[in-house]
Amino acid sequence: MNYAHLKEELIEYSKTIGIDKLGITTADPFLSLKDRLIAQQENNFASGFEHSNIDERVDPRLSVQQARTIISIAVAYPSKLKNPPKSLPGKRRGFFSRSSWGVDYHDVLNERLKKLEAFLEARCGPEAMMRMVDTGALSDRAVAERAGVGWSAKNTFIITEEFGSYVFLGNLITTIPFPVDKPLEDLCGSCTKCIDACPTGAIVEPGVLNAQVCLSYQTQTKGFMADEFRSKIGNHLYGWDTCQLVCPYNKKIPQPAHKEMEPDPEKVKPLLLPLLSLSNKEFKREFGHMAGSWRGKKPIQRNAIIALAHYKDQTALPKLVELMHDDPRPVIRGTAAWAIGKIGDSKKEENELLIAKKREEDQEVLEEIDKGLTLLGFAVEK
Ligand code: B12
Numbered sequence: 001m002n003y004a005h006l007k008e009e010l011i012e013y014s015k016t017i018g019i020d021k022l023g024i025t026t027a028d029p030f031l032s033l034k035d036r037l038i039a040q041q042e043n044n045f046a047s048g049f050e051h052s053n054i055d056e057r058v059d060p061r062l063s064v065q066q067a068r069t070i071i072s073i074a075v076a077y078p079s080k081l082k083n084p085p086k087s088l089p090g091k092r093r094g095f096f097s098r099s100s101w102g103v104d105y106h107d108v109l110n111e112r113l114k115k116l117e118a119f120l121e122a123r124c125g126p127e128a129m130m131r132m133v134d135t136g137a138l139s140d141r142a143v144a145e146r147a148g149v150g151w152s153a154k155n156t157f158i159i160t161e162e163f164g165s166y167v168f169l170g171n172l173i174t175t176i177p178f179p180v181d182k183p184l185e186d187l188c189g190s191c192t193k194c195i196d197a198c199p200t201g202a203i204v205e206p207g208v209l210n211a212q213v214c215l216s217y218q219t220q221t222k223g224f225m226a227d228e229f230r231s232k233i234g235n236h237l238y239g240w241d242t243c244q245l246v247c248p249y250n251k252k253i254p255q256p257a258h259k260e261m262e263p264d265p266e267k268v269k270p271l272l273l274p275l276l277s278l279s280n281k282e283f284k285r286e287f288g289h290m291a292g293s294w295r296g297k298k299p300i301q302r303n304a305i306i307a308l309a310h311y312k313d314q315t316a317l318p319k320l321v322e323l324m325h326d327d328p329r330p331v332i333r334g335t336a337a338w339a340i341g342k343i344g345d346s347k348k349e350e351n352e353l354l355i356a357k358k359r360e361e362d363q364e365v366l367e368e369i370d371k372g373l374t375l376l377g378f379a380v381e382k
């Protein structure tokens with residue numbers, strides 16, 4: 001079998017099924033990544049969303065014993081929203097980051113990798129292969145970097161020269177001895193725009209992210225959001241793109257034409273208030289197909305309440321009072337109480353908070369009620 005020829009055929013085929021870039025690397029262990037992953041944990045910089053077994057993360061052969069190569073694919077996604085609906089007083093809107101536009105990228109990339117698998121099986125017979133998109137053991141970025149798909153940039157992204165960093169990554173581990181590609185030159189140079197623009201200083205040094213303070217991570221947690229981040233997330237419901245938006249390599253890039261990834265403006269910039277009344281079933285129907293729904297309804301609703309507080313939207317007060325009194329979830333009751341303090345300006349809101357304070361039994365919610373009262377100028381006894 002001529003594997004160089006097979007690789008050429010594979011690359012040609014990949015273009016016909018919506019893969020924008022493909023590179024191949026060996027299945028050798030990612031040695032320098034190991035220390036990096038250990039350091040992330042020791043410094044408490046990891047998010048907790050990473051695959052937990054570090055040996056499996058760095059050694060592809062713990063996933064596929066006879067692995068010879070890893071195919072890395074990149075699929076570009078749009079970064080510009082056509083005809084965005086306006087966020088108006090009384091009709092304020094939230095925002096899902098670009099990685100959540102269109103159909104969940106896990107489904108899109110997995111479907112494309114399945115096609116690559118079938119293509120290779122038809123030519124090589126049954127081979128041991130394993131697909132990975134985001135949730136697999138390997139670091140998708142480390143694979144893409146070594147396969148020459150893009151360089152590993154200061155903002156920790158893989159940046160492609162063709163599509164900037166707006167690419168999703170996926171891998172196919174194979175037992176096929178393809179010739180491999182070379183890593184690309186790092187083109188960040190002396191630029192530090194992403195480091196300077198990050199509102200929380202999350203890029204602690206070039207290529208190192210403290211995920212705990214990254215606003216993308218903060219929008220995805222399920223508990224109470226620390227006050228310092230509430231004032232920063234603005235109207236963001238899921239994810240964060242500042243370190244991509246400021247990057248010069250994302251400025252003059254083509255908008256990809258993948259139908260599945262086209263954003264529905266009403267879904268990616270939804271009205272905030274209706275989000276607070278969605279049942280689980282309605283949430284799944286409306287947002288379940290989006291990558292940003294993976295943590296369920298609660299973080300999105302919590303962030304929607306914070307966004308309404310950010311806008312000081314008075315029309316939200318009746319709903320927030322209802323949530324503070326009746327919602328079974330402490331995070332929602334407490335965040336609503338804090339938001340009432342942020343938005344409210346009358347005795348009425350103060351009375352509602354005092355009523356809630358008498359009834360509430362959850363310690364964290366009680367603290368949020370006190371924050372709300374303090375924001376309204378009420379002297380809270382400690
Ligand atoms: C956990 C995780 C997160 C966490 C932590 C992110 C992080 N930077 O570590 C949080 C929740 C914050 C997050 C946020 C986002 N994520 Co995320 N995330 C992941 C996940 C599941 C694991 C990442 C990981 O292991 N990080 C640990 C670090 C240490 O490793 P790494 O970044 O993978 O690898 C690099 C470093 O190790 C570095 N490195 C290695 N050795 C050395 C040595 C030195 C000296 C240095 C400096 C660096 C260095 O080079 C490696 C290659 O670039 C991957 C999917 C996967 N399975 O890999 C997606 C992934 C990284 N996420 C992705 C995306 C799209 C996002 C968001 C844009 C979503 C959004 N809009 O909000 C943000 C971007 C935030 C950011 N600046 O990274 C994409 C990135 C695509 C790309 N072009 O790079 C991925 C690859 C998913 C995918 N399959 O497409 N994510």
Ligand code: SF4
Nearest residue numbers: 153154188191194247
């Ligand atoms: S903003 Fe500058 S430093 Fe940051 S990733 Fe882009 S080119 Fe590199």
